[in-house]
Amino acid sequence: MADRPGDLGLNEQEAEELAARVWNALGFVQAPDEFSDEGVTLIKGMLGPGSTVDPAALIAASRAIGQPLARLAEWEAEQIQLLARDPAVGLSQEELIETVARVHDEVWRLHLANRLARVDTDAATDVIIGFADIVGYTAMSRRLQMVELERLLESFESQAHQIVTDHGGAVVKSLGDAVMFTAPTPAQAASIALALQDLTSDGVLPTLRIGLAEGPVLMRMGDVFGEPVNIAARLASSAREGTTLVDQNLADALSGDDEVRVKHIPTLSVRGYRRLKASALSRAPHPDAPPEPKVRESRRRAKDRKASQDDDVAED
Template sequence: MHSDSSATDAGTADSGTPDPSTPDSTPVATSSVSDALTDLFGGAERTRTREDILTEYGISNDHADRVWSAFGLPHDPTGGPVLTDAEFDALALFVMADRDVPGEEADERALQYEIATARTIGQTMSRLAEWEAVRLAQIARDPRFADRIPELARGFEIAQTMVWRRHLVAGLQNAMQNDRHGASETVVGFVDIVGYTSLTRRIDTGALTDLLDAFESNAHSIVTDAGGQVVKNLGDGILFTIDNPTAAGNAGLALTQLADDQTMPPVRVGLAYGPVVTRFGDVFGESVNIAARLAGAARAGSVLIDSELADALADDDTFFIKTIPTLSVNGYRRLHARVLQPNRRHSDSRR
């Protein structure tokens, strides 16, 4: 009886009937999933050509190429329709947004802003879409859920629009408080994993992915809970800003505690306080460079801060600021730095 049952099971598997206990037993055709997403997002007919764009927007062929490339979109050598009517109207608003300022210099500046904005949008959307595509592909391999891919993709679209709107409101409020050049006083922070390069040689890609996911998720939570913003992920590092010096100091110390989890290697943090210029989602200024240099010079599990942040925290008894010799790092022969630690006496007095 046992052998008959085995033969029956084998015959069932060979017949192509899906086995629900093995989700990958019947791969879903890639073309069917792709067609479903095309119907969902690209159902409207593309009627507007490249020539329509040039004529309607009054821009040069070269500028159109640069904007399109900045979005990260492939060119259609046939000259056929590339946009739906709705996409054409939306792109018109994007292109014409800065064109109402008089003067040739203003117009040239607007053209440069268009390219820079398109590049920022293209890079951000490309990374986001790549992650979403990988996740959807994982789900699509399970025949039980493959028919839900369009629904899940629509969910991604709704979620990212909701999150974008809220970040836009918060970002606009912050930008309106800064001067017209976008400069503001803030704490710039950089945190990275100690010994990351050697770590990649010791663990497999699956374990590395899990580690980076945990690091990024926990670090993002600490920064946002402190009222800050993650600017970008840089491999094993994260660049962030926090306006309030005390909140930034507490966040820096909290980040070093991530290594309390036995699965997480130690991290190090650099914090610098000063004016930064915000441009297309990125931050620029000397404090950005200093924060990165401080993080690179910090010992595992420690927080290094610059002299400006040390002055801002001097009267805050929740911290202990330790003086160390000046650092010689790339770009700075004598960089004044301090070690930031929690004030144990203050903590004990509150118990």
Template sequence: MPEDSRSLAGDDRGPSVADVNEPRYTRDELIAQLGIKPEFAEKAWNAFGFVRRSTDDKVATESDVAALRVFAASSGAMPEATQIAMARAIGQTMSRLADWQADQLREIADDPDTPWDLDQMSAALGQVQQLIWRRHMALALERHVEHSADEQFDLIVGFADIVGYTSLSRRIDLTDLEALLGSFEDDTFDVVVDHGGRVVKTLGDAVMFTFEDAHAAAAAAIRIHELSENDHLPPLRVGLARGPVLTRLGDVFGEPVNIASRLAGSARPGTTLIDDTIADEISADDRFYLKSMPSLRVRGYKHLKARVLEAHRDGPLND
């Protein structure tokens, strides 16, 4: 993402009515205002996704300085490595999002019937983005309160991926591939959220998600496979595993992540593999049918136990 004179403020439309009279600072003036070490400033600037060079562009307002001062002052409670990791997570996320949004806005602006110009649409999008972010932040803080301040949680981790993606990507053109991946990500996201789960990230041909409730996770896995009906998507495969995980910067780490990934990779097209913990939790649920299978020998696990999850032929899911 190229460095932009307004990117640090997260606003590509220039000063708003609210900040039009605020002082504005170059990058070097911003560093001086914050009173931070130049070495740390360079690391943070680079982590946010900008090139390491000075610029005369006025990149920040007084409001931005105040917000960044909170970030810079957190060094007492947060190690520098963690600060840089947070900056990198923000930078990478915002860069990818901005690139995608810019492409979409340009397409809309090219339509002669569009009544707004790029600046107007960018301003509106920025406002909407703030609204959605605030709501997600509120929900995330509620989850942390419910689970205490500990970053370790007992969760179900799931992976859903497209069977034969590598060969498929060689057979279809890029436009069709983009449409397929977009449909897969959007539809899988809808299923997971509708069942009370949370999508952690998308990985091209795979979606990683989490659930607290085993019954909801199992129902979501079965619904995900229904996305392949009527040639809507290629066959999919799903893996689910439960256990303690570490949540950090929006991502999830731990053995359940590895096991769920291995189970998804070992599942036959159109099937879901689950670990024994989840199988025990849902064994009495008449919506599901569990099939035994031999232990798996996969990378990192010589005897990985798993069960095949299916919708019960006479259960409520098939009514």
């Protein structure tokens, strides 16, 4: 019989309960009555030196590891089965699994090295948070076939990720029809937003609306928390089709940047903020450029309301 979790350095009851919680946090529905040798090794590695374990931190770490790996494994299982049945590939399912495992290890090590190189314990916690959201996604998802919708989301995520990283930012997570990212400086955040909007103007992506906010945040388990996250999300949902809104902190920081134009707008009343100060961000026009054509305000507002109503239906 395999070892019981009670042999892991804690007393029997404590180890049983903690091992079951770790197992669940890793994404498995129920802890087995008896752990396999691999399971014991895994739990031992997670528990560390017995009594020094912080159960809350352990559960949080298990969840942070298990959730993304479960999603990744679900997609990879489909691909591995397809490839194993393809005679042109010439690899068995077990061989493909070993190949994928080696790729995982190498990619993880590269990401870890890059992250460790960027870590500075003395750095300020202020960062810029951004949300880029596809306008009218709910109505679009009803209209498109599933294959078309998958291609759209894949194009959006891949193009957005490329732009964010090319300009020195980092993608925090993809939310289907939205991408959340961070940028280290106001100028880089502005460059990311403008480049994303350029994609939509070129017809590569549907129209976006973007919100940016600057301030102190808590970075925990690969995610970001704090008021700038809430403000950036509210600004994105309040932005007009094809526009970017920034908070007061970022507007002030960009006020002397000749590459962009920051235009104050009336204060917004959104969930959690009755008088949220915001500004519209755009690229500064070239001195020799002709004046931009005027768009009737009533028509623009009608389109914005229509897109917002479509998305609100899904939230309700």
